[in-house]
Amino acid sequence: MIKNLKISAVLFLFFAKVYPPMKKLILAFAFVPILSFSQNHQANLKKIYDTELSAGHTYDNLRYLCKVIGNRLSGSPGAAASVEWTRQLMESYDFDTVYLQPVMVPHWERGGKDVVKITNSAKHGVVELSALALGNTQGTGPKGLLAQVVEVKSIDQLKSLGAQVKGKIVFFNGPMDPTKIDAFEAYGGANAQRSSGAAEASKLGAVGAIVRSLSNRIDDIPHTGNQRYAADFPKIPALAISTQDAELLSQLLAEQTDLKLYLESHGEMKSEKLSYNVIGEIRGSEKPEEIIAVGGHLDSWDVGEGAHDDGAGCMQAIEVLRLYKALGWTPKRTIRAVMWMNEENGLRGGQEYAKVAKANGEKHIAAIESDSGGFLPIGFSSTGTDAQRGKLASWADLLRPYQLWNLQKPGGGADIGPLRDQGPILIGLLPDSQKYFIYHHTEADVFEVVDQRELELGAAAMAALVYLIEQEGI
């Protein structure tokens, strides 16, 4: 560079005397080596976005996953279909390597229709509520369960009631805080009720648990999701009811404290099943041993179509590598699309992926996950060293034209978490959060509620970031 500048300076002085208009031209050329670095990046990011927004495959691929395959809970036939289809899809794109990574996964089945009924409302008689059993729960079986119901707003309040809940059904009714601007924060403040409410209630002798759905809308859609029983305590039935019915039940309880609920559910943990992470790879040309993983989780809950959660992330990750093929690019470092299996009720895929990477002595420099919905991307969350996060922040000017303004939020993703001790920066695609919890874990999470442009902007954002990392390292 210094040498170039020196030569340029000499040429400049010489030609500027001979032919003054040459000045400008020579000056321009002299600075080419200085400017070309970020100019190339800028131009290449535009190529990525232009290609995706005018001829992307993400949306059509998501349509297939949602409409033809549908939902795909770990261990289900749908999950097996999604494994095989994404494998074939990546093979059709002619990635360098496409393979399956075996992993044993838990297999829960809902087993039938979930029922929650108020049986003795003085006002309304029998009232059926919109309900959905939580994942991994043990059902009541066809005989159901009838007991009095006690409302609490939090696990702390449950604990303060102590033995008063014995023999009763605990109704967890803490809402997501609407004043939180980031909906994930509001979710984080309420989700202990769902994930460990039943376990805590059981420790106190409760016979069942129902939970207000984790939604920031008042509507009639129940939201399922994971819950974990405590060892050595009874596995009591646990079901979510819609926010609208939670409001109703709470009102009725305020007027009539002896309300009884009938619960019926049929959930059962089956034997573990063999399943797979699905992996596609384009080998790096200069530092193939440095790996950048980009992915989502292929499994979903057993309702809806797992469109935002997380079909969107999977299709975006595959699209990152497809864009390289469409643009005729070979990355300097190896890039790998990973569809992790079993994020929803076990995280086995993410754990296995990290274990195998370690055993094989692989070197991940970055792992990127999209698992916050196919909504408008606004940046990337991350966990890493100051140097890694500083490098990410150094690309702010390149990313801002694409409205990726938030590079500061801490975060990453559930499936990439297990890689942490191997040193890569962990990055999460950060979409706007306002609407995620309308659809999350419900019948309503279908292809039609994903916007094509927002989905494509997310795919392009991930491709842009992968490009910068494979070019410059991190």
Next chain:
Amino acid sequence: MIKNLKISAVLFLFFAKVYPPMKKLILAFAFVPILSFSQNHQANLKKIYDTELSAGHTYDNLRYLCKVIGNRLSGSPGAAASVEWTRQLMESYDFDTVYLQPVMVPHWERGGKDVVKITNSAKHGVVELSALALGNTQGTGPKGLLAQVVEVKSIDQLKSLGAQVKGKIVFFNGPMDPTKIDAFEAYGGANAQRSSGAAEASKLGAVGAIVRSLSNRIDDIPHTGNQRYAADFPKIPALAISTQDAELLSQLLAEQTDLKLYLESHGEMKSEKLSYNVIGEIRGSEKPEEIIAVGGHLDSWDVGEGAHDDGAGCMQAIEVLRLYKALGWTPKRTIRAVMWMNEENGLRGGQEYAKVAKANGEKHIAAIESDSGGFLPIGFSSTGTDAQRGKLASWADLLRPYQLWNLQKPGGGADIGPLRDQGPILIGLLPDSQKYFIYHHTEADVFEVVDQRELELGAAAMAALVYLIEQEGI
């Protein structure tokens, strides 16, 4: 301030000797006067957001405007109803003053069902296309119009065809550019076809014009909108067709150049009508003569419910003042909610408002408009002096926690434009643009496609900005 600090320093030295733990406490108090300014703003912005997100009226008000009143083209009974209802709404909120500002507006009526048909497709015979006459057009009447069709992608291409379009229907088929990240930019690149396509075609002797709808989705929804005829040339019929049908027509034309179209429409300009801008005001306590106007336009097209365009903006503007009442605040400067009439096909309300302000010697320091839909707010666009825009930018740290990151974009709003020469900074609420042109000027722009939280975040954003301006000036 200096005096406070001196006293604090003396107290500190004294007490620190007597009772060392007092040190911290005294230090904290000593700095109260220094920190309180921005701390108060921060706390008050949070109060605005908390109130709006947990107990806002914006969404329920928009429901009423859309579902009970419905669409409200200038001069229509719906427009009159919306004037009376917003007046009553603001009176019910007990603003200091609520009044109507008379303005004469154009009055166009669609007059019947719009029809566009291919009459002679060798492949499909007669093909009816989804169509909607553009605003302000003169209809064909019941006899309709039959002529051959010629496709162009732009007005430039039309001009290059010259006399070849004589006696024909010109089909403007330039799409919105999908590679533009900002959808308003893509709209700006295509909307000359709609606004002046018919006028330019008529100058060359064409007998009709059809225009590809200004949408960034391929679907079956036609989009109306304003168009202006050229003086001294025939007022030819002009209709929009859906993007899907524009693609179909273009394909069929590629195979069969002699395609004919039958057009039928019934539009008519009626006599001008008396209408009103609706204005509500809370008087400032310290500088009442300095006015901050915040508003939207009350009129809409005659299809759908004018939910995003611009019921959202109107309800957000009223909410700004309502939040002051709910919080028990009196602003230092006067704040005024303005529902401008006739933005869509005349801009008479905006012009009259500016004229009256000037005649009355009013001093507007800022005019803020929300007319880009009730979507996720990402910042504010503006037009003003460097000092004004610098002041706006100085609030970046206060606004970023609410994801209002973009304060740089030039802009404002159609209705506030006429105020420009009176010196206020012109500001537009800047929502994310990706989805606006799915609904813009269509049957699909209804209450149900507005998200409650996004709408409320927009109302709170405008209230936050109004608060900073009334406190600090600009």
